[in-house]
Every structure is written in C-alpha cells, then in structure tokens.
Amino acid sequence: MRSFIKPSPSVASFAVYTLARLVGFTLRWTVVGAERIDDLIAQNDKGVICVTWHGRTFLPIIHFRHRGYWSMISTSRDGEYQDRIFKRFGFNTVRGSTSARGAVQATLTLIKHLKAGEVLAMTPDGPRGPRNCAQAGVIYLAMKSGCPILPTGISASPRMLMRSWDKYLLPWPFARAVIQFGEPLYIPDDARGEEAQRMWADKLEQAMKDLERVADGVAGAQTDDDAAALRGITPSPGRTRGAG
DSSP, rough: OOOOOOOOOOOHHHHHHHHHHHHHOOOOOEEEEHHHHHHHHHHHSOEEEOOOOOGGGHHHHHHTTSSEEEEESSSSSHHHHHHHHHTTTTTTEEOOOOSSEEEEEHHHHHHHHHTOOOEEETTTTTTTTTTTOTTTHHHHHHHHHHOOEEEEEEEEEEEEESSTOOOOOOEEEHHHHHEEEEBBOOOOOOOOOOHHHHHHHHHHHHHHHHHHHHHHHHHHHHOOHHHHHHHTOOOOOOOOOOOO
C-alpha cells in the first residue's frame, strides 16, 4: 500500500488560505469592540496583546488579515505549516515559544515590537495546552512590555469542532461568525513571582471564558457545557496546568 505523503508547507498553506478565504466571504460577521485595539495604542503609545484560545484562531486570522499583526509560532514541524499560513494572511511571525526552544530570543523580539506600538496576536493556551487554560507566558510579556492584554471570545454557528486537543473551531459556510472583545488587562510591574503571574493568568482565563459564552450566545451556538449536559456528563472544573 502506498504510504501517505504529507504535502509541502507551501502547497498546504496555499490550500488552507484559499479555502479559508472562500468560507470567509460567506460568513455573517458580528465583531464587537475591535476599535479598542487602536484606542489602546493611541492612549498608551505602546502595542496591544490580543489573545484568543488556540482552537479559536480561524476567525480572527481571516478578519484581521493583512494588518501586519505579529504572532509567535512554534518551532515544531507542524509550526512550519502554521507559519506559512499566517504569513499568507499577512501576519508577521516570530518562531519560538515562551516555554520552549527559542524562548528568550522570541520573547525579546516580541517585547521590542510591542514597545514600538505593534499588535501581538497570541494564544495563551498554546502550543501544547491544556486547552482553554491560560499560561503565564502572556502575563510575562504584558508585564515586561507594559502593554495591555485584550481578551476575546470567538464563536460561530453552525460549526464543526475538530477531534484535536484544542477542539479547533471551523465555521460552516454562511455561518454567523462572532468576535467579542473584552476589557483590557494591565499587568503591574511587580507581578514577577509565580504566584502573582498565576493569579493574573486565572483572571485572564476567566475573562476569556466569559467572553466566549457571550459570543456563543450572539452566534446561537451550543456551548461545551451545554453539549456535556445533553450527554449526561458533568463538566469538571479542575484541570492540570502546563508550563508558562
């Protein structure tokens, strides 16, 4: 039997870009609070860190394409595919992680761009999870750069959730697509210890979950807790944190 040959990053990124743009043209968009990005930059004379969950990047990548926003992409092999896709959508990328190989250089590069007034799009639960669990890396970036974190809630209906660790959301054509921005979080300069950074990570995590519930309501989507209740499962509040 002939073994499956994985397409090259160039071919795969072009296919994903083309399909995503086609779907994007059909979506019925509701975007609330996006003006806060420019308002915060004007007020603080610095950049903004926009965050969404790893499994909810499809919609913001399409909507905020070709604006020159920055993003950190994993140095893994799969990260090469993601890097090509983000670049096709007009994002600037830095390869690395706040918790793995390339951490120091990638973090310093992003801090420099944030202080210069750039926008960073980041997933606080990536690249390895746990899903929807904010890690300390984004808190450290906000503290060192002096830039606010702007949480978002993402939803769409009808939609498909992939069988991946992050339950990646893909909207069906002509779906209602919702991006809901929340209030900015300013991390104080003294939030340097592990306990303080975890406290702020918990606040960010709760804000993002609240915003996602709002976005689900606007989109008319079934939440994860609703789906679990229909299956007779009680959602567990506990989870294990990964490294920041």
